[in-house]
Ligand code: B12
């Protein structure tokens with residue numbers, strides 16, 4: 082049962098309410114802590130932004146990603162067993178960025194072949210927290226009478242493959258781009274004002290939220306390489322040779338994470354989870370974009 086005070090704030094200041102709620106859950110949730118590691122906190126204070134659920138960019142993703150990529154309206158409609166037209170006239174998307182804490186980034190910086198245990202824990206347990214955050218935000222909003230869904234946690238969420246490698250029908254980075262959180266990069270990672278070492282999540286709802294502006298000069302302008310051809314630090318960091326001047330080879334990256342890098346000898350004591358989801362992220366640490374935007378103003382080289 083929600084307190085009347087909470088209901089009041091949700092109606093009068095919905096954007097502040099949603100942002101505060103996500104920050105509070107990240108700050109206080111036991112799921113953001115590793116009980117077996119002295120309650121180690123995995124995620125620092127999140128970034129929260131919003132997009133208009135009917136922003137035309139979501140339809141563009143059907144060309145940029147694949148026809149199967151869902152618009153927010155389709156994602157909500159599928160979850161409620163309705164047609165997109167039957168939904169309320171306005172929809173909002175809430176997108177958040179969970180920055181890895183400094184200690185985790187530092188530990189991965191020291192690695193050259195496989196991820197540090199802290200990074201790997203953050204990949205595994207940190208995504209479990211991300212999922213609980215998705216679920217708690219949906220429960221909160223539906224409890225208030227709104228419709229809401231976390232597409233990446235729905236049974237219809239899927240990862241498919243094309244000649245370039247895997248892609249999903251709800252790409253959290255493209256949702257974050259729509260909400261103005263930042264841009265893509267040479268390594269494919271998504272560079273926000275808190276850098277590239279993060280995970281992201283989102284929900285769709287009919288709660289009216291003001292769309293955050295997209296201010297980036299291009300979909301790649303936070304990356305130094307696309308500003309002036311410099312940097313390329315991620316190329317040298319990748320143990321799989323998956324990053325070149327031509328971009329990120331998803332097939333090589335995935336293959337490395339699955340088979341090559343994680344021989345028992347490389348595990349340094351092992352990970353807690355299946356090595357196929359141990360992660361890697363060497364290209365997201367010990368690079369100028371690790372925890373900031375290295376290029377504030379982008380000359381448009383691509384996109
Ligand atoms: C499939 C997948 C993978 C695959 C493929 C990754 C990929 N590049 O798509 C593999 C197994 C290789 C992989 C690896 C990793 N992953 Co992964 N993965 C996913 C997953 C499940 C789906 C990604 C997806 O749908 N991609 C769609 C394709 C089309 O995207 P893309 O190829 O990158 O897109 C390019 C084009 O669209 C292009 N583009 C061209 N024209 C235009 C025009 C416009 C307007 C725009 C916007 C873009 C654009 O820009 C993009 C970049 O070049 C997501 C979770 C999710 N639901 O989103 C996590 C996710 C992408 N992974 C994540 C992470 C952290 C990792 C790893 C670091 C592993 C780890 N945890 O240690 C590595 C990093 C690899 C890398 N260098 O980016 C994070 C990324 C966060 C971040 N900081 O960027 C995500 C979002 C998970 C999460 N919930 O946070 N992953």
Ligand code: SF4
Pocket residue numbers: 266267268269303304305306307311312313314315316368369370375
């Ligand atoms: S390391 Fe440099 S080139 Fe690579 S993504 Fe970051 S800013 Fe771009």
Ligand code: SF4
Pocket residue numbers: 268318319320321322323324329333334335337338361362363364365
């Ligand atoms: S996640 Fe690892 S293998 Fe994949 S591109 Fe980054 S450094 Fe290379």
